[in-house]
Amino acid sequence: MAEKPRLKLPKEAKKGEIIEIKTLMPHVMESGQRKDKDGKTIPRRIINKFTAEFNGKPVFSATIEPAVAANPYLQFTAKVEESGTFKFSWTDDDGSIITAEEKITVA
Amino acid sequence: MRNMTRRAALAVGAGAVTLTVVGWNQGAHAAAKEAADDVAKFTGGKAATQGKITIELPEIAENGNTVPLTVSVDAPMTAENYVSDVLVVSEGNPNPGVVTFHFTPLSGKAEAQTRIRLAATQNIVVVAKTSKGEFYAAQKQVKVTIGGCGG
DSSP, X not given: OOOOOEEEOOSEEOTTEEEEEEEEOOOOOBOSOOBOTTXXXXXXXXXXXXXXXETTEEEEEEEEOTTBOXXXXXXXXXXXXXXXXXXXXXXXXXXXXXXXXXEEEEO | OHHHHHHHHXXXXXXXXXXXXXXOOHHHHHHHHHHHHHHHHHHTTOOOEEOSEEXXXXXXXXXXXXXXEEEEEOOOOOSSSOEEEEEEEESSSSSSEEEEEEEOGGGSSEEEEEEEOOSSSEEXXXXXXXXXXXXXXXXXXXXXXXXXXXX
8 A cells, every 4th residue: 555656757958858757656456346365355445547647737647447557557758848747646535645746957 | 328339339430340340259249339338328329530640559468357448649749629538448458448649639649558458359449539530440450369457
């Protein structure tokens, strides 16, 4: 549960540059389709939402269904015009939200 | 409603239609219809134009449990004209929904990559919505050797 997300993005960028951001959240992503050995359906439990914002403004988000593989990986881009902080969040089916932050210096 | 989805299915294009004609089996047929329903909900019944979208998927996925998928849409991504939402649906999984990407002008590019589960050989349908209310669609077939989704 208390797994930490993995993030990969540059620490520095030029003003107006489009940077690449890679994120990976360790999670089983139980689809709700599988059955246990007694034939009972294993309840669904996935990360259903991901958001990324920069200095409080939305950059990218995703609505996630059980068809996204375990340890959901998302790669996307962001155009940076100023130094600041990226905030990422992953919402679990159980209501918990995992967050992470990363700073970038833009010159 | 039924009519609308059928029209939407046609709008989504050749891939979906071919699949329906070829017929495969009942399961795939139902899944393709559900996927078309999802697309119709997304577009509000509006027709989508083919093009502007690039779908990167392996031609043959040996393991359906994790298949890399990259979607990119050719768009200026300015405050006045950008791709806001990109819907990805499956025509051969137990549920059609896969993922929806939401972009803003701050995204810089309408491009995202993830890893998905595929239960069987099927078409993946992608529909993009722009800030101007236009819709674009594309689809790609992927052959799956071993299905995912814990089947």
